[in-house]
Amino acid sequence: MVGTAYIEWVYNFYACVYDVVFERFFAEGRRSAVAAIGARPGERILEVGVGTGACIPLFPPGVHFTGIDLSQGMLDEAHEKAAKEGWKNVHLMKMDATKLDFPDDSFDAVLAAYFITTVPDPRAVVQEMKRVCRRGGRLVFVNHFMAPNTFINDLERACAPVLWRVGWRSDLKLDSFLTMTNLRPEKVEFVDRIGLWRTLYCVNHKDAAGPEEVKPKRTFIPQALRTWGKRLATVRIRKRERV
Numbered sequence: 001m002v003g004t005a006y007i008e009w010v011y012n013f014y015a016c017v018y019d020v021v022f023e024r025f026f027a028e029g030r031r032s033a034v035a036a037i038g039a040r041p042g043e044r045i046l047e048v049g050v051g052t053g054a055c056i057p058l059f060p061p062g063v064h065f066t067g068i069d070l071s072q073g074m075l076d077e078a079h080e081k082a083a084k085e086g087w088k089n090v091h092l093m094k095m096d097a098t099k100l101d102f103p104d105d106s107f108d109a110v111l112a113a114y115f116i117t118t119v120p121d122p123r124a125v126v127q128e129m130k131r132v133c134r135r136g137g138r139l140v141f142v143n144h145f146m147a148p149n150t151f152i153n154d155l156e157r158a159c160a161p162v163l164w165r166v167g168w169r170s171d172l173k174l175d176s177f178l179t180m181t182n183l184r185p186e187k188v189e190f191v192d193r194i195g196l197w198r199t200l201y202c203v204n205h206k207d208a209a210g211p212e213e214v215k216p217k218r219t220f221i222p223q224a225l226r227t228w229g230k231r232l233a234t235v236r237i238r239k240r241e242r243v
């Protein structure tokens, strides 16, 4: 399991190329998440893991936007865009999402876009999101959760140790995420056809966290291949038995 300092280093390293690679790639999910928030002028919005600020232009004018991120490199990119495009009412701060430096109930809605699988402790982040969002406010997530397809699941599990090294995990299941955070989404929508990314819309009931995450067993590619080898062998044996 990688730590926060490592993730900070990784995103500082990516900062100058992040938009080239990920701005368009994740555009549909960001649109869907910002639409789900339904922000109105005058509302106080927080984005945790704001990165280079790719979601900011999607909000309507007049919202009071605060974005926090661990990586100064990513924030510098966001500051540059804010100056170039003249974003108003936008505050960007360096902060760890597991220890938010805001009083309780500071925001009407909190967004986590492509973020929750970049943190070693998603449960702690969501507790902080609930704390700083007012009761009845909105908590919106857009993220990768393990696919409902077993073949893709095996790949996701197999790639997890390597993907952690490059800044995110691929083995978070939606039901484990909901159990550990005690979130009950009002709406869950796929943002792609394969079912890799989903938008979750939740109302903040200020519920306590659920039980700590049971870490999924890390598997390496040979293990995933072994599983598939076993499945193929079973199919062959069954065929032979039929003959």
Ligand SMILES: C[S@@+](CC[C@H](N)C(=O)[O-])C[C@H]1O[C@@H](n2cnc3c(N)ncnc32)[C@H](O)[C@@H]1O
Binding pocket: 004, 007, 008, 011, 022, 026, 030, 048, 049, 050, 051, 052, 053, 054, 055, 068, 069, 070, 071, 074, 095, 096, 097, 098, 112, 113, 114, 115, 118, 119
């Ligand atoms: C994949 S990027 C997503 C950025 C942006 N939300 C987007 O839609 O493009 C994840 C961001 O989360 C930040 N991050 C990771 N762990 C964090 C933490 N504990 N606290 C605050 N930010 C963190 C990273 O620095 C990175 O900028």
